[in-house]
Each structure stands twice: as C-alpha cells, then as structure tokens.
Amino acid sequence: MEQISGGRNINRRRFSLVRYLVYSYGLFIFSGSQLIAGGIKDDAELLIKSYFGNEVSVDFKKVSVDPELQRTISKKVKQRFYRNEVYTWKIMKDDDIRGYAILDNVKGKSLPITFLVLFDPNGQVIHSAVIKYREPIGGEIGHPNWNRQFLGYTADSLFRVGQDIDGISGATISVNAMTRGIHKLSYLIQTIKNKL
Amino acid sequence: MYKKVAGGIMLLSVITNFVMAQDEFFEPGFMVGGYGELHYNSAKLGEADASKIMDFHRFIIYYGYNWTEKWSFKSEVELEHNYVKDGDGEIELEQAFVNYHTDKFGFQAGVILPSVGLLNDFHEPPLFLSVERPEYSKYIIPTTWFGNGVALYGQSGGFSWKAVIHEGLNGDGIASMWSQGIRGGRQKGYKSNAKELLYNGRIAYTGVPGLRVGGSYSTTKALRSEEGAKPIGVSLMETHVKYDANGIMAVAEWGNISFTDHSVKSSTGYYVDLGYDIGRMLNLKGKLYSWIRMTDINPGVGHDSEEGMHYSKIMFGLTYKPINEIAFKLDYSTKTYSEKEADKVTLVNLGVGYNF
Numbered sequence: 379m380e381q382i383s384g385g386r387n388i389n390r391r392r393f394s395l396v397r398y399l400v401y402s403y404g405l406f407i408f409s410g411s412q413l414i415a416g417g418i419k420d421d422a423e424l425l426i427k428s429y430f431g432n433e434v435s436v437d438f439k440k441v442s443v444d445p446e447l448q449r450t451i452s453k454k455v456k457q458r459f460y461r462n463e464v465y466t467w468k469i470m471k472d473d474d475i476r477g478y479a480i481l482d483n484v485k486g487k488s489l490p491i492t493f494l495v496l497f498d499p500n501g502q503v504i505h506s507a508v509i510k511y512r513e514p515i516g517g518e519i520g521h522p523n524w525n526r527q528f529l530g531y532t533a534d535s536l537f538r539v540g541q542d543i544d545g546i547s548g549a550t551i552s553v554n555a556m557t558r559g560i561h562k563l564s565y566l567i568q569t570i571k572n573k574l
Numbered sequence: 575m576y577k578k579v580a581g582g583i584m585l586l587s588v589i590t591n592f593v594m595a596q597d598e599f600f601e602p603g604f605m606v607g608g609y610g611e612l613h614y615n616s617a618k619l620g621e622a623d624a625s626k627i628m629d630f631h632r633f634i635i636y637y638g639y640n641w642t643e644k645w646s647f648k649s650e651v652e653l654e655h656n657y658v659k660d661g662d663g664e665i666e667l668e669q670a671f672v673n674y675h676t677d678k679f680g681f682q683a684g685v686i687l688p689s690v691g692l693l694n695d696f697h698e699p700p701l702f703l704s705v706e707r708p709e710y711s712k713y714i715i716p717t718t719w720f721g722n723g724v725a726l727y728g729q730s731g732g733f734s735w736k737a738v739i740h741e742g743l744n745g746d747g748i749a750s751m752w753s754q755g756i757r758g759g760r761q762k763g764y765k766s767n768a769k770e771l772l773y774n775g776r777i778a779y780t781g782v783p784g785l786r787v788g789g790s791y792s793t794t795k796a797l798r799s800e801e802g803a804k805p806i807g808v809s810l811m812e813t814h815v816k817y818d819a820n821g822i823m824a825v826a827e828w829g830n831i832s833f834t835d836h837s838v839k840s841s842t843g844y845y846v847d848l849g850y851d852i853g854r855m856l857n858l859k860g861k862l863y864s865w866i867r868m869t870d871i872n873p874g875v876g877h878d879s880e881e882g883m884h885y886s887k888i889m890f891g892l893t894y895k896p897i898n899e900i901a902f903k904l905d906y907s908t909k910t911y912s913e914k915e916a917d918k919v920t921l922v923n924l925g926v927g928y929n930f
Contacts, residue, residue: 418599461599481599488605488638488648510599512643514673514680515695517729518780527783539898540851540861544819547786548696548778554898 419465421509422481422494429496429505430469430476437468441570451565455537457558460484464566468574475499478571484559486513487551495528495560501567503531506560516552524553528560533568537561600643607636609929611699613706620917630656631706632699634668646673649685652718666762668720679728685763686723689736689776690790691715691827692814699927700901703823703847703865703893706923713873714829714843715812716757722766732781738774741766745796745806748836753873753883755831755841756808759796770795770805784819807834823849823863839876845869849893860896867891867907884912900928 419438426436442463452458460483467479478497483490489512496505506528508520518524527543536542537557545553610633618624633653640646649670655663671684687694693702693711697718702708711717723740743759744767751758761767771794778788790812795805812829825847832840849865856862872884891905903926909919 483599485605487607488636489640489643489646490600492599510643511677512600512640512646512675514648514675514682514727518732518734521732521781523732523781524783540818540895541821541854544783545898546780546783547692547701547816547818548780550696550698550701550898 418481418492418509422465422479423467425494425507425509426467426469426479426496430471434469434471434476436479437470437574439466439468439574440464441466441574443566443570447566447569451562454533454565455558455561457484457555457562459562460490464563466570466574469496477504478567478574480563480567481509482559482563484555486511486516486555489513491519491552491556491559493556493559495563495567497564497567497571499571501532501564501571503528503560503564505529506556508556511552513552516546516549518546518549519552519556531560531564533561533564535561535564537564600640602641603639605636605638605640607638607930609634609636609698609927611705611925611927614924615706616922618920622917624920644675646675647671648673666720668718678730679726682725682727684722685720686725686738686740687718687720688723688738688740688772688774688790688792689725689727690719690774690792690810691717691812691829692786692816692825693717694719698929699925700895700899700929703825703849703863703891703903704867704889704905704923705891705903705925708827708845708847708867709869709871709887710827710829710843710845712757713753713755713871714831714841715810715827716755716760719760721761721763722768723772732779733777734780735777736775738772740772740774741768742770742772742794743796743806743808745798745803746800748796748806748808748833749798752836752838752877753879755873756796756810759808767797770797784817786814786816788815789813804835806836808832821851821854823847823851823865837877838874841873842875843869843871843873853894860894863891863893863895865891865893872912881913882911882916885909899930900926902926 440463448459465481469476479494481494483492492510493508495503498504506525511517511520539545539554539557543557611631613629613631616624616626634650636650638648650668652666652668657663658665667685669685671682671686674681689695694715694717721741723738725736725738727736741761743756744761747758748756772792774792776790778786780786792810794808796808797805809832814827817824828844830840830842845867847865847867849863851861852864853862867889869887874880874883887907887909889905889907894902905923907921
C-alpha cells in the first residue's frame with residue numbers, strides 16, 4: 379500500500395511539474411512578446427505624440443525596402459541599409475496628414491544606433507532623435523542641440539559633417555553614421571510616403 | 575519544497591526572458607574595425623645631416639562582440655612599427671573589456687583606458703592634425719595609457735563622466751625616465767603590480783555642436799623596488815578643449831603632474847592648435863586644414879637638468895581629409911630648448927592615417 383501511495387505521490391508531483399513547466403513556458407512566451415511588441419516601438423510613438431500632440435492618430439506600418447531601392451539610395455548617401463525593413467508612421471489629424479516618421483538603424487562603432495526621423499508632409503525633416511544608443515562612447519549624438527542642425531533638411535541638402543553639419547569630438551563614428559542615416563531616410567520618405 | 579522549486583523555475587524563466595529578449599533592431603554579432611598610420615620623418619639637429627625614416631607606426635585591429643544590447647566585449651590589438659624583434663616594435667593588447675551599458679550609465683572591466691586628455695580615449699589618426707600625435711600626449715599624458723582595471727561611466731544632458739580604478743604606475747620607470755613624465759611608469763597590463771592603484775575621474779561637456787570641454791584628475795603612489803625607497807606620489811591634473819565647427823579647428827590642452835619623493839617636482843606642458851578649413855574657399859569636396867601649433871613641455875621642473883629638457887616648439891601644417899575617415903598630413907616644425915647651447919631641431923613629417 380505504501381508503495382502504491384508513494385507511486386501516486388510521484389505521479390501527482392510529475393503532473394505538477396509538467397503543469398508548472400507549461401505555465402512557465404506560457405509566461406515566458408507572453409512576457410517576451412510583450413517586451414518585443416513594446417520597447418522601441420512604444421518609445422518611438424511616445425516621441426511622435428510628444429511632438430505632434432496627443433490628439434493626432436498614428437498609423438503604424440512595417441515597410442520592406444526592396445533591394446534595388448536600397449542600392450540606389452545607398453549609392454547616393456554612401457551608407458548601406460542596416461535592415462531590409464523600416465518602421466513607419468503616418469501622423470493624421472482630422473483627415474489631414476500632419477507628417478511621417480521613420481525608425482531605422484545605423485551601424486555605430488560596434489553596435490546599432492536606433493533613430494527616429496519626423497518629416498512634414500513634403501518630406502522635410504522636422505525632428506530627429508536617438509531612440510536607443512548602445513555604445514559606451516558617442517552617446518552625445520542624442521543631444522537635441524546636435525539634432526537641431528537637420529531641421530528643414532531634405533534629400534537634396536548637403537549632409538556633410540564638418541561643412542554644413544558640425545561634428546562632436548569623441549563621437550566621430552556615430553556623427554558620420556547618423557548624418558548619413560538621416561540623409562538616407564530623407565531619400566526614402568520621398569519614395570514611400572504615398573504608399574503609407 | 576517541491577512547489578518552491580517549481581515556482582523558482584517559473585520565476586527564473588521569466589527573468590531570463592526579460593534579460594535575453596531583444597527587439598527587432600538588435601541582433602547579437604561581432605564587429606571589426608581598425609586604424610593605422612604611415613609616417614615619413616625627417617629630423618635635423620643643428621647643422622648635422624638630417625635623419626630620414628619611413629615607419630608604419632601603428633596598425634590596430636578592433637574586434638567586438640555583442641551578446642545583448644547591454645552586454646558586449648570590445649578589444650583593440652596594436653602592432654607598432656610593423657615588426658617585432660629583439661625589443662624593437664611592440665604588440666599590445668590596448669583594450670579588452672566586458673562592457674555593460676544602459677541609457678544612463680555603464681560599466682567596464684578588463685584592459686581599459688584611463689580617461690585623460692583628448693587623445694587617450696580617442697586616438698584615431700584623422701582626429702588630430704599633425705602626422706605624429708602631439709608631444710603633449712606623450713610627455714604629459716602618456717598616450718596610449720592602458721592597463722587592467724574597472725570603470726563606471728555615464729551621461730546626462732550635455733555632460734559625460736567616467737570614473738576609473740586602474741593598475742598603478744611603476745616608480746622605477748618614472749625615476750629612470752624622469753624626462754618623460756610618467757610615461758616610463760606604465761605597466762601596460764603585464765602582470766601588473768596591484769598593491770597601489772590609480773584613481774582617475776573625468777568630466778566633459780559636449781552640449782554645443784563641435785565643442786568639447788573637459789578635465790580630469792588622476793592620482794596614485796608609484797611603488798619602487800629598491801628596499802627602503804618611498805613610493806613616488808603622482809597627481810595628474812589636466813584640462814582640454816576642442817572646437818571643430820564652421821571650418822574652424824581649435825584645440826588646447828594643459829596638464830600638470832605633481833610628484834612627491836622624486837627628483838622632479840612636476841612635469842607640466844600645453845599645446846594650442848589653430849586651424850581653418852581652406853578647402854571651403856577652394857570649393858574642395860573634402861577638407862583641407864591649414865594650421866599652426868604652439869607647444870611648451872617642461873617635464874623636469876625642479877630637476878638639476880631641467881633646462882636641458884624644457885623646450886618649446888612651433889609647427890605649421892596642412893591636413894587634407896578627402897573623407898572624414900582618411901587624413902593626409904604634412905607638417906614642419908622647429909624645437910628650441912631653454913638651454914642656450916642646445917641645438918635647434920628642425921622636423922619635417924609626412925603621413926597618412928585612416929580609421930574604419
């Protein structure tokens with residue numbers, strides 16, 4: 379009897395262990411999905427709302443950039459695309475388009491820099507910001523004073539560090555990367571804004 | 575007990591998930607980079623024949639690996655003078671550290687750099703105008719100064735800071751190479767004596783585009799091997815400013831090393847660079863800086879032979895950067911010692927440097 383009783387206990391324990399593992403796995407998947415769905419995208423949308431105001435509506439879309447378009451733009455700005463798709467938003471208020479936003483990566487010294495550029499309906503830069511900086515040096519490119527230099531820029535602007543864009547001592551690689559990155563998105567918005 | 579274990583597994587899995595989860599904008603991976611510089615140096619002492627050498631002075635490979643957005647490894651290996659044999663040339667592991675980074679602060683442990691002056695942290699050749707690094711960055715700040723240690727760093731608004739605990743200095747090296755400040759005392763991470771450590775702190779402001787203003791303080795007791803010899807007290811204080819915008823390149827650094835129990839009371843020096851991108855007037859695609867540098871180095875204040883080592887130097891140069899990552903350089907300089915009988919030295923340097 380003791381053996382049977384003991385066997386039942388073991389079965390119950392096994393059942394409980396399986397149940398806990400299933401729950402753990404469920405929680406694991408749930409917490410991961412929440413983290414991926416939130417994070418950077420939420421940070422970008424917060425910034426968009428803080429710029430345009432809470433009354434606007436934002437229409438989010440992931441946009442794939444086809445290889446031919448990547449090649450054409452990369453050649454012009456001398457920087458490759460980091461990813462094959464970008465996050466985009468169309469910002470609306472009372473059926474009027476108020477602007478667009480694109481979130482993308484550029485390569486820093488050893489880690490990607492995730493940045494957001496806001497455009498007016500004509501594709502002029504109205505705001506830029508670093509959403510995620512992962513390097514120990516060069517984080518100064520997130521400073522608003524540096525980003526203000528791009529206001530009013532379009533794809534046809536010069537975008538040349540040391541000429542129309544001032545650098546930051548100690549952040550050379552990041553400065554060059556982000557300047558080219560904003561130039562790249564300035565070209566991209568012209569092509570994709572009508573599809574958003 | 576059993577439920578506690580199962581609950582622990584559940585909690586651990588969730589924590590692990592939060593730690594390891596990445597968004598679409600980051601993927602683990604490695605990164606390779608580097609920099610290097612080729613120099614031609616001609617030096618003429620008084621009326622003697624000039625010495626002329628060509629030297630691939632530095633070849634550096636940077637390798638990094640990123641496990642997560644927060645945890646990464648970074649390293650730099652340097653080959654100096656293209657060849658290593660019988661004590662000539664050097665292979666050095668200048669950086670090799672684990673880095674933990676958050677939006678507000680970070681942590682490093684391994685072979686790291688004390689944060690001192692403009693060039694110890696950022697020494698890629700396109701960042702300075704001259705063919706060789708400024709002599710200030712040799713005799714006052716022993717660039718590249720690297721060794722074993724840990725660091726905390728952070729950034730807020732336009733300010734950044736770094737605090738470093740690092741291997742100390744070798745007092746015997748400082749004593750025997752007194753005319754080079756603390757350069758001879760670097761342990762370079764080689765089985766470094768950790769009985770006395772170096773404490774270093776730096777703050778810098780970069781809130782205005784093109785401007786960097788900063789300063790640092792470092793202190794240690796440099797141990798001597800001779801029985802009964804007191805350690806040399808070392809305190810290095812420096813300040814630096816750089817403005818690189820609107821075609822103007824202006825740099826100034828000043829530093830002072832105070833010693834105790836040493837034949838030298840202090841080592842002090844400064845340099846000032848003033849340059850302008852004349853490429854703007856010539857409608858060049860790249861940048862062409864025409865510049866002047868004034869330097870004064872007195873490494874042996876209070877030493878019997880102080881005047882023989884105290885010198886000033888004036889340098890003129892042209893630096894062409896077709897792109898920001900490549901620099902072709904030419905400079906001409908004369909070096910005059912305080913000691914009246916000492917011969918004037920005339921130097922002509924040519925070079926090319928790159929980073930990627």
